[in-house]
Amino acid sequence: xxxxxxxxxxxxxxxxxxxxxxxxxxxxxxxxxxxxxxxxxxxxxxxxxxxxxxxxxxxxxxxxxxxxxxxxxxxxxxxxxxxxxxxxxxxxxxxxxxxxxxxxxxxxxxxxxxxxxxxxx
Amino acid sequence: xxxxxxxxxxxxxxxxxxxxxxxxxxxxxxxxxxxxxxxxxxxxxxxxxxxxxxxxxxxxxxxxxxxxxxxxxxxxxxxxxxxxxxxxxxxxxxxxxxxxxxxxx
Numbered sequence: 001x002x003x004x005x006x007x008x009x010x011x012x013x014x015x016x017x018x019x020x021x022x023x024x025x026x027x028x029x030x031x032x033x034x035x036x037x038x039x040x041x042x043x044x045x046x047x048x049x050x051x052x053x054x055x056x057x058x059x060x061x062x063x064x065x066x067x068x069x070x071x072x073x074x075x076x077x078x079x080x081x082x083x084x085x086x087x088x089x090x091x092x093x094x095x096x097x098x099x100x101x102x103x104x105x106x107x108x109x110x111x112x113x114x115x116x117x118x119x120x121x
Numbered sequence: 122x123x124x125x126x127x128x129x130x131x132x133x134x135x136x137x138x139x140x141x142x143x144x145x146x147x148x149x150x151x152x153x154x155x156x157x158x159x160x161x162x163x164x165x166x167x168x169x170x171x172x173x174x175x176x177x178x179x180x181x182x183x184x185x186x187x188x189x190x191x192x193x194x195x196x197x198x199x200x201x202x203x204x205x206x207x208x209x210x211x212x213x214x215x216x217x218x219x220x221x222x223x224x225x226x
Binding site: 035037044045046047050059061095100101103104105106107108109111112113114 | 150151155157162169174206209214215217218220
């Protein structure tokens with residue numbers, strides 16, 4: 001069965017960096033695009049970043065562009081999100097999500113349990 | 122690009138709930154719907170406008186017309202009380218609606 005397990009969250013000071021990981025199993029990781037989605041406390045879902053199956057294409061929401069990097073290691077079945085210059089508004093639960101289909105038909109068929117990032121001094 | 126959902130929808134058990142999602146030229150995109158219960162991860166309930174994943178009850182259905190997509194829950198049950206989010210893609214960017222809290226009372 002598909003499993004996505006995020007890690008790397010915690011409390012971090014504003015301006016510092018953090019790297020989130022998502023360990024995938026139960027499917028051929030290297031064949032699927034992957035995404036990060038976040039949810040601030042008490043708020044709705046916000047798409048963060050997308051990476052193609054081979055890592056060749058990456059897209060970001062405007063608020064993290066230039067401060068964050070999505071990457072993957074297909075040999076380790078792991079997705080990453082490196083976040084720099086963290087701000088209070090980055091405080092959220094970060095979910096990794098497996099993508100099904102392609103282009104505008106894409107959707108998230110599996111989600112991890114999420115990891116909480118708290119940006120606070 | 123924005124997707125607009127009503128903040129809340131109330132329905133009586135056994136009745137039909139309709140949750141809307143509006144966006145410019147939405148009929149030219151593909152909409153999916155996620156259900157999220159408190160403290161849990163989102164779960165896909167409808168993809169590509171009207172397709173239901175295996176394991177999702179038949180009472181969940183989706184449709185789209187013009188600028189509005191609709192998630193319909195027929196014979197709503199108490200277990201359906203949750204937040205529902207629509208989602209689509211625009212210029213390689215994922216867009217979520219603000220979410221709708223379904224209240225079953």
